[in-house]
Amino acid sequence: MTAARPGRFTARTVRVKAPGKVNVSLDVGPLRPDGYHSVASVYLAVSLYEEVAATSTETPGITVSISPDSTLDLDAVDIPLDGNNLAYKAAAIMADVSEHATGVHLEITKRVPVAGGMGGGSADAAATLLACDALWNSGLSREELAHLAAELGADVPFSLLGGTAVGLGLGDKLSPALAKAQTHWVLVTADYGLSTPEVYRTLDRLREAEGVEAAEPTGVDPQILTALRGGDAEALSRVLVNDLQRASIELAPSLRDTLGIGESHGAIAGIVSGSGPTVALLADDSVAAEALAEALQRYGLSALAVHGPVPGARIVSDTLI
Numbered sequence: 001m002t003a004a005r006p007g008r009f010t011a012r013t014v015r016v017k018a019p020g021k022v023n024v025s026l027d028v029g030p031l032r033p034d035g036y037h038s039v040a041s042v043y044l045a046v047s048l049y050e051e052v053a054a055t056s057t058e059t060p061g062i063t064v065s066i067s068p069d070s071t072l073d074l075d076a077v078d079i080p081l082d083g084n085n086l087a088y089k090a091a092a093i094m095a096d097v098s099e100h101a102t103g104v105h106l107e108i109t110k111r112v113p114v115a116g117g118m119g120g121g122s123a124d125a126a127a128t129l130l131a132c133d134a135l136w137n138s139g140l141s142r143e144e145l146a147h148l149a150a151e152l153g154a155d156v157p158f159s160l161l162g163g164t165a166v167g168l169g170l171g172d173k174l175s176p177a178l179a180k181a182q183t184h185w186v187l188v189t190a191d192y193g194l195s196t197p198e199v200y201r202t203l204d205r206l207r208e209a210e211g212v213e214a215a216e217p218t219g220v221d222p223q224i225l226t227a228l229r230g231g232d233a234e235a236l237s238r239v240l241v242n243d244l245q246r247a248s249i250e251l252a253p254s255l256r257d258t259l260g261i262g263e264s265h266g267a268i269a270g271i272v273s274g275s276g277p278t279v280a281l282l283a284d285d286s287v288a289a290e291a292l293a294e295a296l297q298r299y300g301l302s303a304l305a306v307h308g309p310v311p312g313a314r315i316v317s318d319t320l321i
Ligand SMILES: C[C@@](CO)(OP(=O)(O)O)[C@H](O)COP(=O)(O)OP(=O)(O)OC[C@H]1O[C@@H](n2ccc(N)nc2=O)[C@H](O)[C@@H]1O
Pocket: 023, 026, 035, 036, 037, 038, 039, 041, 116, 117, 118, 119, 120, 122, 152, 153, 154, 155, 156, 169, 170, 171, 196, 197, 200, 273, 274, 275, 276
C-alpha cells in the first residue's frame, strides 16, 4: 500500500480475485423440510476468475457496478446491482461485523458465466468478504470469514477456500483434499442460464415420478480423490457423477448434444457443472484441452480451456488513490 495524503479523504482500493468451480462429483439427497438438499460433492476450483475491486467511499452505503473489462456478454443476463447482488450482501455482512466500516463501491469483473452452475455469484461474494476485511482492517480469521460465507450461500465457502475439497451438508461443510496435480478441462458455456432452485426442484419431480427415494449422501467416492491426487484424467473420467445433470438436461435438452459433441471431438468425459448449463469436458492434458477448445469453437460453440485446482479468493492489489 502507498502512503495516504494527510487532511483529505483518501480512497483505498482492494482488488481480490476468486475462482469459479466445477463439481467433479455431486450426490444429492432427498428434499429436506427446509427446502434444501444434503449433498456430497467434490469441488474443484478452476482457472476462470471473478474479480472484485472494493473502493472505500466518503459517502456511506454500498454501491455495485459491473466492470467494462468483463469478458461475458452481459446484455442477455440479469445481474441485480442492488441489495440482491451477492457481492452487496457480502459487503453488508462485513459492515455489520467491522468497527471501521466506511462506504464502499464494488466493481465486479465478470468472467464466470452467470447462472451457469460455476458459482460466479458465490465467487463475487467470497472476493468481497476478503476485500472488505482488508479494506476495513476487520482482522477476521479465515474460519470467521468461512462462517460468514456460509450465510451467503452454499457455494460461497468453497470459493474462499479454493483448491480441491469435499463438501458435505449443503456443500458448505468443507474438507480440503490434498490434490495438487492439475487436470485440464474445456468449459462449454451457454448463452442462457438455469435457475439453481428450479434445477433442484426438477430433480425432486423426476424422482417422485419414478417413485425413487433418494438416499442421504454420506461421503464421496474415494476413487475420485485418488484420481485427482494423481492428476489421472483417465481414471477420473470413469467416476465423474452429477445427480443434477438429468434435471438440467430435462430443462435444457440441448445439453445432451453438447456432451455428445464434446466427446466426439476428443473429450475423454463430460459432465454438466453443478446445476448447469455450463458443460465441463475433461481432456487428457493441457495440449489436448487447447485443441478441444479450438475444435469446438470452430464448430460454433463457446469453449474455453481451463485447469484446476487453483487457489481460492486472494488479494491481488491494495492501493491508495
Ligand atoms: C448446485 C450447486 C452445486 O455446487 O451449485 P451451482 O450450480 O448453483 O453453482 C450448489 O448446490 C448450489 O449452491 P448455491 O448456488 O450457493 O445455493 P444457495 O444460494 O445456497 O441456494 C439456492 C437454492 O438452491 C437450492 N439448494 C442449494 C443448495 C443445496 N445444498 N440444496 C438446495 O436445494 C435451494 O432451493 C436454495 O434455495
